[in-house]
Amino acid sequence: xxxxxxxxxxxxxxAPFSQIxxxxxxxxxxxxxxxxxxxxxxxxxNPETPTFENTIEALDFSGEALDRLSSIFFNLNSAETSDAxxxxxxxxxxxxxxxxxxxxxxxxxxxxxKAVYEQRDSLKLSPEQATLLDxxxxxxxxxxxxxxxxxxxxxxxxxTELAKLKLTYGENVLAETNNYQLHINDELQLKGLPxxxxxxxxxxxxxxxxxxxxxxxxxxxxxxxxxxxxxRELRKELAIANGKKAFQSNEFDNQExxxxxxxxxxxxxxxxxxxTHSDFVLEERMAQTPEKVKSFLNDLLAKAKPAAxxxxxxxxxxxxxxxxxxxxxxxxxxxxxxxxxxxxxDFDDEKLKPYFKLENVLNGAxxxxxxxxxxxFKEVFDIEKYxxxxxxxxxxxxxxKLVAIFYADFFPRKGKRNGAWMTSFKPQxxxxxxxxxxxxxxxxxxxxxxxxxxxxxxxxxxxxxxxEFGHALHGMLANTTYPSLSGTSVYWDFVELPxxxxxxxxxxxxxxxxxxxxxxxxEIIPQEFVNKIKESASFLEGMATLRQLSFGILDxxxxxxxxxxxxxxxxFEKTAFEGTNLYPxxxxxxxxxxxSHIFQGGYSSGYYSYKWAEVLDADAFAYxxxxxxxxxxxxxxxxxxxxxxxxxxxxxxxxxxFRGQEPKPEALLKRAGLI
Numbered sequence: 001x002x003x004x005x006x007x008x009x010x011x012x013x014x015a016p017f018s019q020i021x022x023x024x025x026x027x028x029x030x031x032x033x034x035x036x037x038x039x040x041x042x043x044x045x046n047p048e049t050p051t052f053e054n055t056i057e058a059l060d061f062s063g064e065a066l067d068r069l070s071s072i073f074f075n076l077n078s079a080e081t082s083d084a085x086x087x088x089x090x091x092x093x094x095x096x097x098x099x100x101x102x103x104x105x106x107x108x109x110x111x112x113x114k115a116v117y118e119q120r121d122s123l124k125l126s127p128e129q130a131t132l133l134d135x136x137x138x139x140x141x142x143x144x145x146x147x148x149x150x151x152x153x154x155x156x157x158x159x160t161e162l163a164k165l166k167l168t169y170g171e172n173v174l175a176e177t178n179n180y181q182l183h184i185n186d187e188l189q190l191k192g193l194p195x196x197x198x199x200x201x202x203x204x205x206x207x208x209x210x211x212x213x214x215x216x217x218x219x220x221x222x223x224x225x226x227x228x229x230x231x232r233e234l235r236k237e238l239a240i241a242n243g244k245k246a247f248q249s250n251e252f253d254n255q256e257x258x259x260x261x262x263x264x265x266x267x268x269x270x271x272x273x274x275x276t277h278s279d280f281v282l283e284e285r286m287a288q289t290p291e292k293v294k295s296f297l298n299d300l301l302a303k304a305k306p307a308a309x310x311x312x313x314x315x316x317x318x319x320x321x322x323x324x325x326x327x328x329x330x331x332x333x334x335x336x337x338x339x340x341x342x343x344x345x346d347f348d349d350e351k352l353k354p355y356f357k358l359e360n361v362l363n364g365a366x367x368x369x370x371x372x373x374x375x376x377f378k379e380v381f382d383i384e385k386y387x388x389x390x391x392x393x394x395x396x397x398x399x400x401k402l403v404a405i406f407y408a409d410f411f412p413r414k415g416k417r418n419g420a421w422m423t424s425f426k427p428q429x430x431x432x433x434x435x436x437x438x439x440x441x442x443x444x445x446x447x448x449x450x451x452x453x454x455x456x457x458x459x460x461x462x463x464x465x466x467x468e469f470g471h472a473l474h475g476m477l478a479n480t481t482y483p484s485l486s487g488t489s490v491y492w493d494f495v496e497l498p499x500x501x502x503x504x505x506x507x508x509x510x511x512x513x514x515x516x517x518x519x520x521x522x523e524i525i526p527q528e529f530v531n532k533i534k535e536s537a538s539f540l541e542g543m544a545t546l547r548q549l550s551f552g553i554l555d556x557x558x559x560x561x562x563x564x565x566x567x568x569x570x571x572f573e574k575t576a577f578e579g580t581n582l583y584p585x586x587x588x589x590x591x592x593x594x595x596s597h598i599f600q601g602g603y604s605s606g607y608y609s610y611k612w613a614e615v616l617d618a619d620a621f622a623y624x625x626x627x628x629x630x631x632x633x634x635x636x637x638x639x640x641x642x643x644x645x646x647x648x649x650x651x652x653x654x655x656x657x658f659r660g661q662e663p664k665p666e667a668l669l670k671r672a673g674l675i
Contacts, residue, residue, distance in 0.1 A: 004028035004069050005035070010384065012394075012405055014439060015072050015425050017386040022084050028069055029092045033099050036063035040103055043112070050112035052123060056136050059113075060482045061431060067483070068426060070096065075423050079443050080386050081415045086171055093163040101156045104143035113137055128648040132482050135647075138284070144272060151271055158268045165261050170600040172252040174417055176245035177217045179252075182225075182238055185212040192230035194350045197221075199450045217242050218412045219419070220447045223460075227334040227349075239331035243589030247570070254593035255569045261599050262563035278560035281605035286493045286612070286651050290560040293608050297552050300545065300611060300665075301579065307542030307674050312582045315340060315540070330583045341539055345532045349458045352529060356462050357519040358410060358446060358455035364515020365469045368505050372635035373477060373643070374398045377406065389413070395476055404428075404476035407441035410455070411448040417596075420444040420464050422471035422499075428478040428486045438487060440475040442468040454519055459533065463503045470502030471495075479644040486646045492606045494651035496613030497620065498643060504621040507534055508629050538673035543582065545611075545672060550580035552608040554591070555598045559605045569593060616655065618671045619663035 003019045005028050010016050039062040046054055077089050103109065116123075117137040125133065140146075144155040183205070184190065190198050190213060201213035201221065208214060215221045215238065222242060226235050246254035265277040274280040278290040287293045312328070319325040319336045328336065342348045366377040376396050383392040383405065393406040407425070412418075421443055428438040444464060449455045457465070471488060474495075478487040488495050505511040509530045516525035557576035566572045570590045577585075597603040620638070627634045641658040656662060669675040 004072075005031045005065060007065075011382055012402065012437075012439075013426070014383050014405055015386075017384045020072070022082075022088070025069075025073055025088050026091060029066075029073075029095060032063075032066040032069050033095060036066040037099065037102070039063060040106070040109065044106060044109045046112075050115040052116055052125065052129060052133065055112045055116050056129075056133050057482070059109075059136060060132060060484050061429075064483075066099075071423070071425055075425060075441065076386055078421070078423075079409055079416050081174075081417075086167075089167055090164060093167055094160050097159045097163040098156070101143075101159055104140055104145060105147075105152045105156070107145070110140045110145040113140055128481060128485060131648050132485060135484065142272065142280070142283075147271065155268065155271055158264050158271075162261065162264050162268075165257050165264070166600045169246075169254055169257050169261065170417070170596055172246045172254050172257070173594045173596055173600070175252045176248070176594070177418060178414065180217050180241050180245075181208075182215040182234065182241075183210060183212060184215070184234075189231050189234060190229070192228045194224060194228055194353075196353070196447060196450065196453060196456060197224040197228070199452065200447065203450060217245070217418075219445050220412055223334070223458075226331060227338050229335070232331070232335075235331040235335060236329070240586060240588055243330070243586055243591070246593040247588070247590040254599075255590075258569050258592050258599055259563065259566060262558045262566070265559065265604065266563050276560050276562070278556060278605040281559070285491050285606070285609070287608070290556065290605070293552075293605075294556060294560070296612065297549055297556070297608055301549050301553075303669060303674055304542050304545040304549065304672075305580075308546040308582065309542075311540050311542045315543075318343075328583060330586055330589075333583065337540055341536055344539070345536045347529060347532045347536075349460070352459050352525075352533070353456040354518050354520065355516040355525040355529070356457040356459065357517075358449075358457055358465075360515045360517055360519070361457055361462050361465055362408065364511070365466055365502075367514050368466075368502075368511055369469075369473060371630045372632075373473070373639050375403050375476075387413075402437050404437050405439040406472065406476065407439070409441065409443045410446045412445040416443070416445070418445055419596075420468050422468045422475065422488070424475050424487065427483045427489075428475070428480065429483040430481045435479070438475050438478060440472045440487075442472050444468060456519065459506070463506050466502045466506050467499045470499035473502070474498040474643055474646075477639060477643040478646050480646045480648050485648050488646075490647040491651050492602065493609035493612045494616070494655075496610055497616045497655075500610075500613050500617035501620050501638075504617070504624070505629065507537055510629055538671070541672040542674060545674070546580050546582065548611055550577055551591075551595070551597075552611065553577075553580060554595070555603070555605060555607040558592070558598070615665050615668045616663050618667035620655075620659060622667045623659055 003016055004024055008014065008016055040059070043055060043058045043062065048054055073092070074089070077085050113136055117133060120130065120133055144152050147155065184201075198213065201215055204216070204221070205212050205214040215225050222238060225238055229235050246252055269275070269277045269280040272280060276290065278293070282289055282293065287296065315336055316328050318340050319328055319332060322336070322339065325332065338348060370376055374397060377393045378396060380392055380394050385392055385407065387409065389411050390407055390409045393408070394402060395404040395406050397403050422440065423443070424438055424440045426436070426439040429436050446457055446461050447455055475487040480486045509527065512530055513524055517523065554573060554576045557572070569592050573590060573592045574585060592599075598607055603609070624631060624634050637658050641654050645654055652662065666675065
């Protein structure tokens with residue numbers, strides 16, 4: 001346990017994964033909470049007059065050991081979990097919630113914070129200090145510091161229950177993902193599937209001591225199957241299995257949990273004096289109000305829907321002509337889209353994959369970062385990792401000084417949740433004159449290498465890697481004083497800008513020439529393929545936009561209204577989707593119960609931010625295109641005003657300093673081919 005309660009003596013103070021034992025966590029959490037509590041008590045009971053330094057700053061630097069332990073534990077609980085680990089998560093979550101509530105509801109501490117806040121105008125604070133003070137004051141007022149005692153204790157109950165419910169929600173989705181497999185013995189049923197997908201399914205079957213081929217709901221298995229399998233019945237089976245995760249009236253059913261989370265969030269917002277959960281959340285976002293979010297979503301919907309309906313009619317006509325299908329169903333979408341794309345552009349993802357060997361793409365991302373921001377990546381083997389698949393890198397500036405430690409974890413495995421994300425094991429901050437550098441990680445679920453082939457990525461996986469790498473750059477290039485304002489600690493509808501802007505380089509011939517090389521011949525991707533990638537970038541963009549908007553609308557439906565009137569999750573979802581539906585509804589499927597982004601992650605009332613950030617990123621990249629995609633001046637402005645600044649100032653201020661103007665939605669609509 002000692003290892004988790006003391007400063008690490010490892011190289012660069014990295015996490016000593018091999019020395020951590022599961023049974024050490026619980027006691028380490030208890031000890032580190034006690035330590036953090038003592039630090040907060042010392043601030044609260046300080047006899048001196050409250051100042052910015054002895055109260056606000058001291059608070060931000062308190063609980064360092066606990067934060068470090070939490071990031072290690074919860075990162076591993078997402079990337080390398082087990083039943084035992086999930087049990088610990090269920091046990092320690094209430095302790096952490098109780099501790100953060102003890103701080104938020106500590107009247108004496110709040111008095112000190114309030115005393116500093118009330119004299120803010122005379123304190124001569126830097127913009128970063130002013131932001132920290134505002135944030136600390138709001139962390140109390142928005143978490144119940146101004147409530148009466150009986151309301152405070154109700155708030156504690158709500159927060160404790162929510163912490164447990166969100167964990168259970170995620171565990172149920174993971175269990176349902178792991179519990180399903182499609183086992184095929186007849187080779188004819190594999191018709192249409194790419195060779196690499198078949199090989200991966202055979203090796204998965206072998207690992208389970210089965211004959212034939214096994215397909216699962218993990219993305220690298222699921223997506224190629226519904227995209228390429230000619231067997232419509234099997235596509236249907238897999239798609240329905242995916243859509244009914246946690247909606248099967250079994251022990252992993254999330255219907256009640258979903259409703260309970262929505263209702264508790266609403267009650268919590270009401271307690272704090274807000275009309276709905278969305279009103280509470282959006283006060284601390286660029287968008288500010290539910291009305292503004294709804295009008296943003298509806299405005300885009302009005303522009304995208306005619307294009308989407310036209311595309312859907314085109315896809316329907318194509319499926320009828322090709323296979324005599326009268327009604328397109330959800331399990332037909334990816335399949336016929338891919339076929340139509342091949343017909344229109346005469347290319348498919350499988351033709352591209354040989355040019356996107358994972359190692360080359362990763363090195364390509366590194367080279368793009370080097371050209372733009374002057375940093376280099378050096379793989380090292382003397383830093384511990386939590387799984388043999390993980391790669392570790394030292395990130396250095398042009399003088400050879402350490403910028404960050406970077407972990408990359410790319411392949412699916414049991415115990416790793418689906419999807420892709422960036423996280424950090426240690427934040428950046430400046431303390432006692434030392435600029436502590438961050439330890440950043442990206443976690444993905446890409447197609448693994450097989451006996452005969454390296455890991456070859458689909459173009460979608462290439463953009464996913466660049467997306468997460470953009471988040472990682474936001475973490476790695478952070479240069480702020482306070483840990484709570486560092487890196488990706490920004491308004492939620494601003495956090496996707498660095499990630500989404502990086503995806504743009506995947507479409508540029510100048511960037512593709514760096515990393516899109518055939519894994520066997522070394523030949524650079526042919527120009528005609530590059531042209532087709534660019535042409536097809538806005539292929540069926542109306543339908544894709546409609547799908548994104550539908551998720552944002554569902555999120556707002558749950559959170560910007562009173563959920564106490566909802567009795568049936570599926571019926572409620574169906575109504576929310578009415579204005580965005582293209583395909584017929586599938587009765588046995590329900591998205592809300594596995595919509596982890598909003599019911600387990602931090603995206604409640606925030607799903608719109610993907611589209612919001614797309615407006616920012618299209619506008620930002622238009623600036624790069626104007627001056628040259630590797631233009632040092634623009635890159636430096638982006639680094640200095642966005643990437644390094646974290647949440648130290650209001651996002652729109654930072655954006656305008658970089659761009660010289662507010663973002664224009666036209667850039668997005670133009671890029672998407674919608675105008």
